[in-house]
Amino acid sequence: MIEKKVKDTIEKYKLISKKDKVVVAASGGKDSSVVLYLLKNLGYNVSALFIDLGIGNYSKKNRENIIKFCEKEKIKLNIVSFKEEFGYSLCYIRDILKEKDRNMKACTVCGILRRYLLNKKAREMKADKIVTGHNLDDEAQAILMNLFKANTNVSARLGPMVGVVKDKKLIPRIKPLYFVSEEEVKEFSMKKKFPVLYDKCPCVVEAYRNHVRNLLNEYEKKNKGTKENIVLSFLDILPSLRKKYSGELNYCKKCGEPSSGDVCNKCLLMKRLTL
Numbered sequence: 001m002i003e004k005k006v007k008d009t010i011e012k013y014k015l016i017s018k019k020d021k022v023v024v025a026a027s028g029g030k031d032s033s034v035v036l037y038l039l040k041n042l043g044y045n046v047s048a049l050f051i052d053l054g055i056g057n058y059s060k061k062n063r064e065n066i067i068k069f070c071e072k073e074k075i076k077l078n079i080v081s082f083k084e085e086f087g088y089s090l091c092y093i094r095d096i097l098k099e100k101d102r103n104m105k106a107c108t109v110c111g112i113l114r115r116y117l118l119n120k121k122a123r124e125m126k127a128d129k130i131v132t133g134h135n136l137d138d139e140a141q142a143i144l145m146n147l148f149k150a151n152t153n154v155s156a157r158l159g160p161m162v163g164v165v166k167d168k169k170l171i172p173r174i175k176p177l178y179f180v181s182e183e184e185v186k187e188f189s190m191k192k193k194f195p196v197l198y199d200k201c202p203c204v205v206e207a208y209r210n211h212v213r214n215l216l217n218e219y220e221k222k223n224k225g226t227k228e229n230i231v232l233s234f235l236d237i238l239p240s241l242r243k244k245y246s247g248e249l250n251y252c253k254k255c256g257e258p259s260s261g262d263v264c265n266k267c268l269l270m271k272r273l274t275l
């Protein structure tokens, strides 16, 4: 069932071709491990990229798990770390930035730095596509959160293939688990006894997302298909959102990476760290 959903999603949205070199952003968690396994078994040319965030025992365990998983499944694994790339762990960067701005959240810092690193490393690995483990629940939650907060421009960056603007330095990010629910992913991962942590990241602060998650789960229980219907309705309007919000893409004046402004968010963040 889950295999068919992934296969159909890839075909319907033309996410990958058999010639593509695919890099999976592997966190050591259930979603990315499941997608890695499925793509390998569907015959795609996959490798894994693990980013060590440096979140104490949590990152250590994820690192051990992904090494074990890739060895067993015979998947090539590349490892990079925040410490090597930025000089510090995520926790350290978050703590310093929090002293300067109390509203700074670990997930904001993590998202900016991870996106930057993922794109840069995947490009160095000559990837045609970056795969992330986002599932149906993640997408339905993001759509609703953006809707409730009137963040329409942010929604334009959602969808099974991410990225409003096409650019040779920007590797397209795709979500083959787009129509697979969180529950299905968990069941599959448990059935296969994948070595993954089912605990949440200790840095996560997501009061608002939790609220939307509970609300959606409640609706889904009473009206089966709610999550999928939200995503399907969204996909209907996505082309017009993208048309409206596709801005120009520049290259960061400091690091040369793709950026919507003159200087990219990663460089702005790193500058604040030293100010």
Ligand code: SF4
Binding pocket: 106, 107, 108, 110, 111, 201, 202, 203, 204, 205
């Ligand atoms: S929960 Fe937040 S800090 Fe933890 S890995 Fe995800 S984005 Fe990063």
Ligand SMILES: [Zn+2]
Binding pocket: 252, 253, 254, 255, 256, 257, 263, 264, 265, 266, 267, 268
């Ligand atoms: Zn930059």
